[in-house]
Amino acid sequence: MHNNAVAGIAPQFDDAVQQRTAANLGIWLFLATEILFFGVLFAAYAITRVRFPDAFAAASRLTNLPLAGVNTAVLITSSLSMALGVHAARHGARRALIGWLSLTVALGIAFLAIKAVEYRIDYLEHLVPKLDFRYEGSQADQVELFFYMYFFITGVHALHVLIGVGCIATIAVMASHDKFSPAYYTPVDVTGLYWHLVDVIWLFVFPILYLVSRS
Amino acid sequence: MTKHAETRPMVYILVWLALMVLLALTVGSAFMPLGRAHTPVNLAISVTQAALVMLFSMHLSAAHPLLRVIALIGFFGIAIMITLSLFDVLTR
Amino acid sequence: MNSAVITPNENIGPHESYLSAGWNWRSWLLTLDHKRIGILYVISITLLFGIGGAAAAMIRLDLLTPHSQLVSVETYNKLFTMHGVIMVWFFLIPSIPATLGNFLIPLMVGARDLAFPRLNLLSWYLFIFGGLFTIYALVSGGVDMGWTMYAPYSTSFSTSHVFAVATGVFIAGFSSILTGLNFIVTIHEMRAPGMTWFRLPLFIWAMYATSLILVLATPVLAMTLMLMGIERTFGIGVFDPAMGGDPLLFQHLFWFYSHPAVYIMVVPAMGVASEIISCFCRNPVFGYRFMAYAILAIAAFGFVVWGHHMFVSGQSAYAGTVFSLLTFLVSVPSAIKVFNWTATLYKAHISFQAPMLYALGFVGLFTIGGLTGLFLASLGLDVQLHDTYFVVAHFHYIMVGAAVMAFFGGIHFWWPKITGRMYPEGWARFCAILTFIGFNLTFFPQFILGYLGMPRRYPDYPPEFQVWNVLSSAGSSLLAFGYVLPLAYLLWSLKYGARAPANPWGAKGLEWQTDSPPPSENFHTTPIVTEEAYAYSQAESPHA
Numbered sequence: 001m002h003n004n005a006v007a008g009i010a011p012q013f014d015d016a017v018q019q020r021t022a023a024n025l026g027i028w029l030f031l032a033t034e035i036l037f038f039g040v041l042f043a044a045y046a047i048t049r050v051r052f053p054d055a056f057a058a059a060s061r062l063t064n065l066p067l068a069g070v071n072t073a074v075l076i077t078s079s080l081s082m083a084l085g086v087h088a089a090r091h092g093a094r095r096a097l098i099g100w101l102s103l104t105v106a107l108g109i110a111f112l113a114i115k116a117v118e119y120r121i122d123y124l125e126h127l128v129p130k131l132d133f134r135y136e137g138s139q140a141d142q143v144e145l146f147f148y149m150y151f152f153i154t155g156v157h158a159l160h161v162l163i164g165v166g167c168i169a170t171i172a173v174m175a176s177h178d179k180f181s182p183a184y185y186t187p188v189d190v191t192g193l194y195w196h197l198v199d200v201i202w203l204f205v206f207p208i209l210y211l212v213s214r215s
Numbered sequence: 216m217t218k219h220a221e222t223r224p225m226v227y228i229l230v231w232l233a234l235m236v237l238l239a240l241t242v243g244s245a246f247m248p249l250g251r252a253h254t255p256v257n258l259a260i261s262v263t264q265a266a267l268v269m270l271f272s273m274h275l276s277a278a279h280p281l282l283r284v285i286a287l288i289g290f291f292g293i294a295i296m297i298t299l300s301l302f303d304v305l306t307r
Numbered sequence: 308m309n310s311a312v313i314t315p316n317e318n319i320g321p322h323e324s325y326l327s328a329g330w331n332w333r334s335w336l337l338t339l340d341h342k343r344i345g346i347l348y349v350i351s352i353t354l355l356f357g358i359g360g361a362a363a364a365m366i367r368l369d370l371l372t373p374h375s376q377l378v379s380v381e382t383y384n385k386l387f388t389m390h391g392v393i394m395v396w397f398f399l400i401p402s403i404p405a406t407l408g409n410f411l412i413p414l415m416v417g418a419r420d421l422a423f424p425r426l427n428l429l430s431w432y433l434f435i436f437g438g439l440f441t442i443y444a445l446v447s448g449g450v451d452m453g454w455t456m457y458a459p460y461s462t463s464f465s466t467s468h469v470f471a472v473a474t475g476v477f478i479a480g481f482s483s484i485l486t487g488l489n490f491i492v493t494i495h496e497m498r499a500p501g502m503t504w505f506r507l508p509l510f511i512w513a514m515y516a517t518s519l520i521l522v523l524a525t526p527v528l529a530m531t532l533m534l535m536g537i538e539r540t541f542g543i544g545v546f547d548p549a550m551g552g553d554p555l556l557f558q559h560l561f562w563f564y565s566h567p568a569v570y571i572m573v574v575p576a577m578g579v580a581s582e583i584i585s586c587f588c589r590n591p592v593f594g595y596r597f598m599a600y601a602i603l604a605i606a607a608f609g610f611v612v613w614g615h616h617m618f619v620s621g622q623s624a625y626a627g628t629v630f631s632l633l634t635f636l637v638s639v640p641s642a643i644k645v646f647n648w649t650a651t652l653y654k655a656h657i658s659f660q661a662p663m664l665y666a667l668g669f670v671g672l673f674t675i676g677g678l679t680g681l682f683l684a685s686l687g688l689d690v691q692l693h694d695t696y697f698v699v700a701h702f703h704y705i706m707v708g709a710a711v712m713a714f715f716g717g718i719h720f721w722w723p724k725i726t727g728r729m730y731p732e733g734w735a736r737f738c739a740i741l742t743f744i745g746f747n748l749t750f751f752p753q754f755i756l757g758y759l760g761m762p763r764r765y766p767d768y769p770p771e772f773q774v775w776n777v778l779s780s781a782g783s784s785l786l787a788f789g790y791v792l793p794l795a796y797l798l799w800s801l802k803y804g805a806r807a808p809a810n811p812w813g814a815k816g817l818e819w820q821t822d823s824p825p826p827s828e829n830f831h832t833t834p835i836v837t838e839e840a841y842a843y844s845q846a847e848s849p850h851a
Contacts, residue, residue: 012413012420012497014833022422022496028285029488033526035289040530040560043296047304047556048545065242072238080231083272087224130543141550148543152534196273203234203264207241207257214245215253281495292523295611300559303614303626 008184020186027190031197034160038201041156045149045208048142055142060212062127062143063150067118068210071111072202075161078107079199082168086192089185094175097188101172104195108165115158122147150209157205160198167191222271230271237264319808324727324824339424340827345410346725347431349718352398352406353794355438358445359393362386364787367749367780373770383766384451385467391454396476397438399706400568403575404521405434405486407717408514410725412490414818414825415508417499417834422492423485430485437479444471453764455565458546458557462538469539473532480525480532483571487521490514499817501836505599508816508840509592512599513578516606520567520574524610528564531557555621562613570609573673573705574602576713577644580666583720584648586814587663588655591841594647601640601647608637618689627686634684641677645670660812661735665716668743672708676701679754694764697757700750708746715742715793722797723807727824730800734792742789748782815841 013019049056085100126134129148137143171191174180180188241260249256270276275283321327325342328334335343365386369377378386409427413420421427444450450472452461461469494515498507535557538544545552585592592598614622614630648670657663679701683689692698716739722730752775757763761772768776810819815838821830 010424012418012422012424018496022492025282025285025492025495026423026488028282029491029522032285032289033484033488033522036292036523037526037530039289039293039296040527040534042293043300043560044534044545044556046297047300047553047559050301050304051553052551069238069242073235076231076234076238079234079268079272080227083222083227083230084224087222087227090221130541139551144543145545145550145552149545152537156533193273196268200265200268203268204258204261207245207261211241211245211253211257213253215248288523292527292610296527296559296563299611299614299626299629300556302629303555303559303617303622304553306623306625307621 016183023186023190027193031193034197034201038153038156041149041153042204042208045153048145048149049212052139052142052145055139056146057213058137058139059143059146059150060210061214062125063210064118064121065210065214067114067121068206071114071118072206074107074111074114075199075202078104078111079196081107082192082195086185086188089175089180089188090182092180092182094178094180097175097180098172101168101175101188105165105169105172108161108168111161112158112165115154119151122151153205153209157198157201160201164191164195164198168195222274222277226271230267233267234264319806321806322822323826324822325827326727326824328827337428339420339428341409341413341421341424341427342725342825342827344427344431345406345408348401348405348409348434351431351435351438352401355393355397356790358442359390359398360787360790362390362393363783366390367783369766370768370776371780373768373773373776375766378766380766381451382449384453384764385449387764388450388453389445392441392450392472392476394706395454395568395572396479397434397441399572399710400483401434401486402572402710402714403579403717404490404514404517404571405430405482407510407579407714407721408490408517408575409486411721411818412493412511412514413497414724414821414829415511415816416494416497417502417817417830417836418493418497419828419830421489422497423489426485426489430482430489433482433485434479437475437477437482440471440475440478442475444468444475447471455561456532456535457561458535458538458544458554459548462535462544462546462557463542470536473536477529477532477536480529483521483525487518487525490518491522494518499834499836502817503836505596506836506838506840508578509581509595509598509602510575510578512602513574513581516602517571517574517578520571520606520609524564524567524571527560528568531560531564534560555617558617558620558622559613562616563610566613566616567606567609569702569705570605572710574605576669576673576710577602579713579717579720580648580669582814582816583662583666583716584651584670585841585843586720586812587658587660587666588651589843590651590655591839591843592647593650593653594643595840597643598647601643604640605637608633608640612637615684615689618686619693624686631684631686635681638677638681638684641673645674645677659736661730661732661739662716662720664736664739664743665712665719668739668746669709669713669716672704672712672743672746676704676709679704692757694762695757696753696761696763699763700753700757703750703753708750712739712742712746715739718793718797720812721818722800723811724818724823724825726801726804727807727822728800728804729807729811730793730804731796734796738789738792738796741785741792745782745785745787745789749779749786750782752776752778752782815843 009016009019081100081103085097085104088096088100122128123132126132127147129144133144135143168191171188237260241257244256269286275286325340338344365378369375369383447468450467450469452465452469494511534544538546543550546554546557548554581592581598612630612634614626615634618627683692683698683701719730719735756772756775759772761768807823809821809823817834820834
C-alpha cells in the first residue's frame with residue numbers, strides 16, 4: 001500500500017513531488033481569487049473616477065503621499081526579505097530563515113503602523129466619510145465618495161497585510177521548532193507567494209489613489 | 216513543475232532595486248506636467264513592477280505554463296469587467 | 308480498462324466500504340473522505356431544497372387567484388426573495404458539484420481522494436455556516452429585495468435582514484471557491500496512470516469548467532456583497548445616486564458573477580447527461596472532443612455576456628448591442644452539445660431506465676430553455692419581455708427543467724455506487740415522467756403569461772391571466788410529488804433495496820470498476836487506464 005506516513009506525504013498523494021505540485025497549483029488558484037476579489041474594488045473605483053475625474057483629482061491631492069510612499073518602500077522591502085527567507089528555507093538555513101521571516105513580520109507591522117498614523121491624520125483633517133467629513137469645495141459628495149473608496153480599498157488591503165503578518169509569524173514559530181527542511185518547506189513557499197501578491201496589489205493601489213493629480 | 220530553477224539571492228536584490236527605482240519614477244512623474252498621460256504612465260509602471268515581482272520573486276519565469284495562465288487570468292477577468300462596464304458608462 | 312481490481316459481480320452483499328468505516332458522530336462530522344462529505348452535502352441541500360420549495364409552494368398558492376390575500380404583499384416579496392436566494396446559492400450551485408462531484412471526481416480519475424481533503428471538509432462547514440445566517444434571516448422576518456439584491460433598494464430602503472443574507476451568501480461563496488479549487492487541482496494532478504485529458508469522462512470536463520467558473524467568478528460576488536453590505540451599514544457608497552453613485556455599477560458587478568453562476572448550475576448537468584446517455588445508448592458520446600471544447604467555450608463566453616440582464620436598466624444601447632451579440636455567440640457551443648447528444652442516440656441500442664428518462668428530459672427541456680434565451684438575447688424582444696414571466700419560465704426551464712432533472716438522473720444513476728443498493732425502477736420511471744409532465748405544466752404557461760405581459764414578482768394580476776396561473780399552480784403540485792416521492796423510495800431502498808453489484812449498468816468509467824459502495828480508499832489497487840472514454844460496444848446491454 002502506501003507508506004506515506006513515514007515520508008511525511010499526505011495519504012491522498014503518491015509522492016512528495018505530486019504533493020508539492022498540488023500545493024503550488026492550489027495557492028496560485030487562491031491568488032487568482034484574491035486578484036479578482038480586489039478587482040471589483042478597482043472596477044468600482046475606475047468607473048466612479050471616470051464619471052467624476054475632477055472631484056477624484058481634487059480628493060487625491062488630499063491623501064498623504066509621503067506616508068504612503070514610505071509604506072510602499074516598506075512593503076517592497078518586506079517582499080525582498082520574504083524572498084530571501086524562502087531561499088533560506090530551500091537551503092535548510094534555519095537561523096537565516098527565522099531572521100528573514102522576523103524582519104518581514106517587522107516590516108509588515110511597520111506598514112500597518114504607518115497606515116494607522118495615516119488614518120489618524122485623515123481623521124484629524126476631517127476626511128472620514130459619514131463619521132467626520134468636511135470639504136469646502138465643489139463636488140463635495142463625490143470627494144466624499146473618493147474617500148469612501150480610499151478607506152475601503154486600503155482597509156481591505158490592510159486586512160490582508162494583517163493576515164499575512166499572522167501567517168508569516170506562525171511560519172517563523174514553526175521554523176524555530178524545526179518543522180522545515182530542504183525537502184519540505186511548502187508552507188514557507190506558499191506564504192511567500194501570498195505575501196508577494198499583497199505587495200503586487202499595493203503597487204496598483206498606491207498610484208491610483210495617491211497619484212491622480214499632483215502636478 | 217515544482218523544482219523551479221534556483222533563483223540566486225542577487226536576483227532578488229536587483230528586483231528590489233528596480234522596484235525602488237520604479238517607485239521613484241512613478242512618484243516623480245506625478246509632479247511632471249504630463250496632462251492626461253499620468254494615468255497610463257503610472258499604470259505602465261505598476262504593471263512593470265508587478266511583472267518583476269511575479270516573474271522573479273514568485274518564480275513564474277521558471278514555472279509551468281499552466282501557472283502563468285492562472286497568474287494572469289485574474290487580471291484578464293478584471294480587464295473584461297472594467298472594459299465592458301466602462302463601455303456602457305461612456306456610451307450612455 | 309485494466310481493472311485488476313474486481314469483476315462486476317463480486318462483492319455483492321454486505322462488505323467493508325466507506326459507509327461501514329465508523330458510525331459515530333465524529334466519523335461523519337470530522338470525516339476527510341470525499342464520499343462522506345458528498346453525503347453530508349446531499350443531506351444539507353435536500354433540507355434547504357425543502358425550504359426553498361415551501362416558499363415556491365406558497366407563491367403558487369397565492370397566485371391561484373388574481374387578488375389573493377393568502378399572504379400580504381410584503382410577505383410575497385419575502386417569499387420570492389427567499390425562494391431565489393435559497394434555491395440559487397444553497398441548492399443549485401452546490402447541487403451537482405458538491406454532491407456528485409465530490410463523490411465521483413476522485414473515483415472517475417482513479418485517485419484515492421481529492422487533493423485537499425481538509426479544505427473539502429472546511430467547504431462543507433462554510434456552507435452550513437452560511438446557510439445558518441440565511442436561515443436566521445428567514446426566521447427573523449425574511450428579506451424582500453429579490454435574490455438579485457439591487458441597489459438602491461437593498462442598500463438604502465429595504466428594512467429587512469439584508470445584511471444577514473448577504474453575510475450568509477458571502478460565507479457560502481468561500482465554500483464554492485474552495486470546492487472549485489480542490490477539483491481543479493485534483494483533475495490536473497491526480498489522474499491515474501493512463502488517464503490522459505482526452506480519456507477523461509465528460510463529467511470531469513464539465514466539473515473542471517464549472518470549477519474554473521467557481522474559482523474566478525465567486526470572488527467577484529463576495530466583494531460585491533461586501534460593497535453592498537458596507538454601503539447599507541454606513542449609509543454611504545458608490546451605488547447611491549444621491550451622492551452621484553451609480554446603481555448600475557452594482558448591476559454590472561453583480562451580474563459579472565451571476566451570469567457565469569448560471570453556467571455553474573447547468574454545466575455539471577451537461578456532464579451528468581453525457582455519462583447517462585452514453586451508458587444507456589451503449590455508444591460513445593458523439594464528437595467527444597467537440598463536447599469537451601464546447602464545455603470550455605461555454606465557461607469562457609459566459610464571462611462576457613452579463614449585460615444581457617441589463618438591457619432595459621439604463622445601460623447604453625451600444626453596450627446592449629455588444630452584449631446581445633456575445634449572448635448569441637454563447638448559445639453556439641450549447642447547441643453543439645445538444646446536437647451531439649442527439650447524434651449519440653442515432654442507431655444506438657437505447658434502454659429507458661429512470662436515469663435515461665431524466666437525461667432525455669434534460670436534453671429536451673434544456674433545448675427549450677436555451678432557445679427562449681435567444682428570444683431574450685434579442686434587444687428588441689427583451690424590451691417587451693424583460694421582468695415578465697417569460698424570463699421566469701426561461702430560467703426555470705434551464706435551472707429546474709434541465710439542471711434539476713439531470714441532478715435527479717445522476718442521483719439515480721450513481722445511487723447503486725453510492726449506497727450499494729438499487730432503487731425501485733418502476734417508481735423511479737413513474738417519478739421521472741411525473742416530474743417531466745408536472746414541470747411543463749408549471750412553466751410552459753408562464754411563457755404565455757410573459758408574452759401576454761404579466762410582470763414577475765407581482766402578487767396581483769389582471770383576471771384574464773388567471774387560467775394560465777391556475778395551470779401553472781396545478782403543475783407545481785405534480786412537480787412537488789415528483790420531487791418528494793424519490794425521497795421516499797430512495798430512503799426505502801437504503802434498507803430494502805436490492806444489493807447492487809459493482810457495475811449494475813455495465814457502464815464504462817473507473818467508478819464502476821470498484822465495489823458498490825466503494826472502499827474508503829476507493830480502489831484496492833491504483834487502476835491503470837488503457838481504454839478511451841466511453842469504449843462501449845453495441846453488443847453489451849445494461850443489466851438492471
